[in-house]
Amino acid sequence: MGKGSRDDMLSALPDDILVNILDRLNVPEAARTSILARRWGQLCGKLSRLIISVQDFLPEGVLHSNVSVDELVRTNAAVVQATESILARRNPGEHTIRLLSTTFYLRDDAPLSIGRAVGHAMATHLVEVAKFSVRTGTDDIAEIDDDELVTCGRKFMVFFDACSNAFGGLTSLELQNLRFGESDISSILVSCKRLKHLHLYNCDSGEHSTLQVEHAHLNELCITQCRLTHVKLSWLPQLTLLVFDGWIDFDDPLFIGHVPLLTSVSLTNVALSFNKMFKLSEFLSSTSVQNLKLGFRSEKIWVQPECPTQSLASVFCQLRFVNLVNLPEGYDLTWTMFILEAAPLLKDLYITVWDHACSMEMDEEKRKKELYSEDKGVEWDSATADFQHRSLVTLVICGFESEDYFVNYVRRVMAAAVNLEDVFLYSRLLCANCKDEKQVRFPWTKRQRISLKKRITVGIESFAIIHSNKMVREDHQAKILYPECSRFDTSC
Numbered sequence: 001m002g003k004g005s006r007d008d009m010l011s012a013l014p015d016d017i018l019v020n021i022l023d024r025l026n027v028p029e030a031a032r033t034s035i036l037a038r039r040w041g042q043l044c045g046k047l048s049r050l051i052i053s054v055q056d057f058l059p060e061g062v063l064h065s066n067v068s069v070d071e072l073v074r075t076n077a078a079v080v081q082a083t084e085s086i087l088a089r090r091n092p093g094e095h096t097i098r099l100l101s102t103t104f105y106l107r108d109d110a111p112l113s114i115g116r117a118v119g120h121a122m123a124t125h126l127v128e129v130a131k132f133s134v135r136t137g138t139d140d141i142a143e144i145d146d147d148e149l150v151t152c153g154r155k156f157m158v159f160f161d162a163c164s165n166a167f168g169g170l171t172s173l174e175l176q177n178l179r180f181g182e183s184d185i186s187s188i189l190v191s192c193k194r195l196k197h198l199h200l201y202n203c204d205s206g207e208h209s210t211l212q213v214e215h216a217h218l219n220e221l222c223i224t225q226c227r228l229t230h231v232k233l234s235w236l237p238q239l240t241l242l243v244f245d246g247w248i249d250f251d252d253p254l255f256i257g258h259v260p261l262l263t264s265v266s267l268t269n270v271a272l273s274f275n276k277m278f279k280l281s282e283f284l285s286s287t288s289v290q291n292l293k294l295g296f297r298s299e300k301i302w303v304q305p306e307c308p309t310q311s312l313a314s315v316f317c318q319l320r321f322v323n324l325v326n327l328p329e330g331y332d333l334t335w336t337m338f339i340l341e342a343a344p345l346l347k348d349l350y351i352t353v354w355d356h357a358c359s360m361e362m363d364e365e366k367r368k369k370e371l372y373s374e375d376k377g378v379e380w381d382s383a384t385a386d387f388q389h390r391s392l393v394t395l396v397i398c399g400f401e402s403e404d405y406f407v408n409y410v411r412r413v414m415a416a417a418v419n420l421e422d423v424f425l426y427s428r429l430l431c432a433n434c435k436d437e438k439q440v441r442f443p444w445t446k447r448q449r450i451s452l453k454k455r456i457t458v459g460i461e462s463f464a465i466i467h468s469n470k471m472v473r474e475d476h477q478a479k480i481l482y483p484e485c486s487r488f489d490t491s492c
Contacts (some may be wrong), residue, residue, distance in 0.1 A: 023047055026422070031053035032060050044086060054103055054105060060160065072105050078114045083102055083114050088119075088120045097127045097128065098128050100130045104133075118166040119166035120165075128171075132172070136152050139176075144177050175201070181207065188323065200223050204226050204228055208228075210230040211223070230249070233253070238261060246269055246270075257285065269297070270303060272300070272303070272371045273371045273374075293323065298328050298354060301335070305378065317345070323347075324349075331354045331377030336349075336351070340417070347392060358434050389418070396480075398480065402443055407456055415460050415462070452466075453466050478479070
């Protein structure tokens with residue numbers, strides 16, 4: 001800038017570039033720029049991305065899960081004020097709203113105020129993507145009883161009935177800790193005609209209830225820790241992603257009807273000693289998924305290995321990516337070979353072996369009382385002799401140890417996967433909340449890595465490169481978590 005210049009270089013930029021910059025900030029940060037000059041205040045009325053969340057108004061370091069009642073009320077009021085203020089600055093029909101996302105608590109009259117402001121914005125502007133993320137103040141299921149679930153469910157339906165315009169324009173809806181009436185969810189789906197993403201966390205219509213879903217445009221359905229006996233996907237012609245985390249009944253919990261575009265499926269559950277094992281050929285019948293995540297929460301394997309059949313081949317014929325999450329430690333992995341046999345197009349196989357103390361029941365008395373299984377593995381050795389897989393390119397194992405069962409499994413995959421390019425062996429995952437400091441046998445030194453490579457490759461002709469590292473590569477970590485919508489999260 002020249003000496004004595006009254007304007008800074010940033011303010012000299014054209015409006016469209018400045019709006020693009022402000023769109024990258026959250027609403028509170030963008031709103032603060034209005035104090036700079038009258039021009040900056042006008043720019044806030046042109047933003048195309050409006051993300052207004054209670055998290056942005058909480059004190060630094062305070063999370064949704066441990067907010068006090070006073071903070072809950074204060075932040076909810078701040079969200080209402082921000083929503084009404086930022087929408088009131090806009091000239092009707094002048095600028096398209098690409099994204100309008102609000103996250104708030106289901107408390108007092110705040111939802112009604114937000115719903116009416118959003119509904120008015122939808123009536124006067126073009127809103128491409130609209131999202132409600134409705135929270136109840138706790139993420140811990142154990143801290144909310146049945147009466148509170150019912151109360152929250154009724155509060156939500158009052159909100160829903162009073163703000164039909166807003167719900168009619170929603171494209172994404174996240175709900176938490178609600179017990180609905182028998183027909184409430186159906187009413188919501190009928191009214192939310194534009195809905196593409198529905199995430200339910202601890203929501204049901206009474207314990208051991210059935211969820212039936214029909215919708216013309218729903219693209220993503222995430223069901224997490226809902227006390228449901230059955231989920232029926234009756235008619236979902238646009239559904240591409242299903243996350244089903246935690247079911248009660250192991251007797252046909254999932255019915256898949258008309259879902260012709262379903263390509264990504266994530267299934268996670270804790271199996272107890274008396275629970276039967278699932279055959280994926282039956283569980284996923286009438287589908288041909290491309291991305292499959294199976295989660296076990298460090299407990300009993302609930303997948304039954306299968307010999308190659310026509311029905312299994314039909315389910316796995318398009319499979320490209322498999323992610324096996326939190327397999328219990330110390331058990332043979334040979335059973336996973338049946339997936340390779342049935343999925344000729346599989347390119348990437350990711351396996352995480354981890355006894356994650358944070359998510360496990362560690363009390364021995366409770367484990368006995370609640371019938372947790374002490375034998376978590378499954379025996380399987382029916383792989384076809386001289387079986388060859390020609391598509392697998394990458395094998396990633398997190399939680400690898402220099403034990404014979406790990407080494408023998410890697411050898412088996414390398415022998416079968418004739419075009420395998422890379423084998424990534426990572427140490428046991430770490431969790432900041434765990435106090436578990438278990439020592440693991442991992443090839444930490446260069447000498448140990450050379451020795452491990454010899455143990456794996458002796459007698460095997462393979463061009464695959466073996467990588468052994470302590471830290472997981474960022475791109476691998478992202479895939480390990482994919483498709484992770486199994487917790488109530490506004491980033492989903």
